[in-house]
Amino acid sequence: MGLADALAEWTDVDGAQYELGRATGLFADRTFLQVKWVLWSSNPLGQALYDMLHALVRAGVLEYRDEPDHQFRWRTAAPIDGLDG
Template sequence: MDLSKSLAGWTDWDGAAFALGRSLGIFHETETFTQVKWVFWTNNPLGNALHEVLVQLASAGVLERRDEPDDIQFRWLGR
């Protein structure tokens, strides 16, 4: 899975973390977001790590981040 294609548009942080997990092979391509949403919606090491990677990629200029009234969103910028 190509992260740049998955995050071509603004994506809520949990969907972006799911796309990142898929691109890293953490989630199988047959798994849906609904099947693994607990990873993002609970306080656990995997969900926290995926979110932190998104934050760090935004700090590095690979992703763009915006804080919307309802959620944090990311999209691909590339370098």
């Protein structure tokens, strides 16, 4: 499953960071519970995942809403010609 499928519905920031980590191979074969410390504490990897999500929002790949719980989802309309959502 790719990031588009994983974020097809609104997903809270922790779940979105986890799915991005899985999609990039950082959390391969690891459950959310095994890596939640990365998402719930102040550290460079957790911050990088958070920043990457917002970079994807700015690029038009993801949508973002701050209520409730800072959520992300894959943007259904392709932001770039030829990029399927």
